[in-house]
Amino acid sequence: MGKKEPRHGVADRARASPERVHKTQGGKDMEREHMEHLLHTAPGIGVEVTTKSGSIVYYFYEDFNGPADGINRAMKQLYPQMDKGNITALKFIEYHR
Numbered sequence: 001m002g003k004k005e006p007r008h009g010v011a012d013r014a015r016a017s018p019e020r021v022h023k024t025q026g027g028k029d030m031e032r033e034h035m036e037h038l039l040h041t042a043p044g045i046g047v048e049v050t051t052k053s054g055s056i057v058y059y060f061y062e063d064f065n066g067p068a069d070g071i072n073r074a075m076k077q078l079y080p081q082m083d084k085g086n087i088t089a090l091k092f093i094e095y096h097r
Contacts, residue, residue: 030058038062039095044070046093049078052086 035046035058044062051057059078061070071092081087 030060032058034058035060035093036095039093043067045074046095047074047078048089048091048093049087050089050091052088 032048038044038060039046042060042062044060047059047061049057049059059074061074063070074092078087078090082090
C-alpha cells in the first residue's frame with residue numbers, strides 16, 4: 001500500500017496552489033458557511049456562482065498582494081466563463097472589518 005498524504009485544511013492547500021483560490025473541502029464543493037468563515041478570518045472576497053445548470057458554487061479569493069487582489073483574480077477567472085455562458089450569475093460577498 002502506498003503512503004497516504006496527511007490531510008491539510010483547505011487554507012493550506014489553497015496557499016500552496018498558484019491561483020490561491022478556495023473552492024473545495026475534501027473534494028466537495030465549498031459550502032456557504034465555510035466561505036463565510038474564511039471571510040471572517042482572512043482578507044478577501046467571497047463569490048457565489050450560479051452555473052448554467054442552476055448549481056451554486058462558492059469560492060473564496062484571498063487578498064495576498066493588497067486589498068483588491070482577490071476580486072481582481074476572481075473577475076479575471078470568472079468573467080470569461082460568464083461570457084461563454086457557463087456562468088449565469090455572480091454575487092460578490094465581502095465582510096467589512
